[in-house]
Amino acid sequence: MTKVHNYSAGPCILPQEVLEKAAAAVQNFNGLNLSILEVSHRGKDFVEAMENARSLVKELLGVPEGYQVLFLQGGASLGFLTAAYNFFPQGGKAAYINTGTWAKNAIKEAKRFGNVDVIASSEDKNFSYIPKGYGIPSDASYLHYTSNNTIYGTQFKKTPISRIPLICDMSSDIFSKEINVADFDLIYAGAQKNLGPAGATLYIVKEKMLGKTGNDIPTMLDLSTHIAKDSMFNTPPVYSIYVSMLTLEWLKKNGGVSWIEKINQQKADLLYSEIDRNGLFRGVTEKEDRSNMNATFVLNDESHKETFDKMWNAANISGIKGHRSVGGYRASMYNALPLESVQVLVDVMKELERTKG
């Protein structure tokens, strides 16, 4: 098989050895001579995988006592609603930071519950920066933000300092860098950006914050339902959870989050320094807010597009076409993308400069 340098924004690249183990489990799960796709989620083998996945999350992120780890369905998009159901009290108010499409979608769901105070927004410049210097209203029930803006290529470099409960959609940078889980009351993330295949959504919730809203929460959206059943209230997305577990094992074996954070920084430094050095390209976001996961950039002269597109295609690079709302290019450098793949892209950019510069 030709090696493809996979910059897909999501679902994303997974480690080769994870794909091999995942493929093997489809044929024969744990030596049962049965596929993981055809066994009970209540059987010993899958229950062990689920427990292993949950405990690896705790270990790799240093999740403190009092927090629960759940693997649910519905994607981060249902997380927008789940967060509000579980944290937005009747007649209350919540604060949101608007840093792009996903933040906006979260705001839209929260508005069903009451007064949403959008305390900061970067919409004035097409979400090309992270707002700073905003006040956080002390009478809001929580602050919600999106740690990494997958489409625009911006990332919070610091956790907002909040005296009110803090909720974060970490879909596209969870496990990419160290975080202090104790700063948060709820973290949620769709698996398909940095953790595993689509289908599972990770929730990390401070348990004592639940049950205070007075909302009549539908059973499936009530995080307490899933905590009471160890994330097995109903049939969980077994394969997505299993492959996520394999990815977490891969991460642990190689040195954990602090190890991958260093590599992710090297990858980002390599690509951004070429974007800044090469006169044919420019980045589209504020430098200090640049995402280490999704690098967005454009050609200064659009007439080079056809040549550049041919060149990176020929180098077996896949998935760097920008999102339609930004244009240009977006190179997603999730955990499993090796540094060598970034070097291949940088070499193509240099080659374009040699021929056109």
Ligand SMILES: *Cc1c(COP(=O)(O)O)cnc(C)c1O
């Ligand atoms: C992809 C993405 C989402 C949407 O996730 P789904 O699992 O498709 O619902 C939400 N937030 C962020 C930051 C994302 O990158």
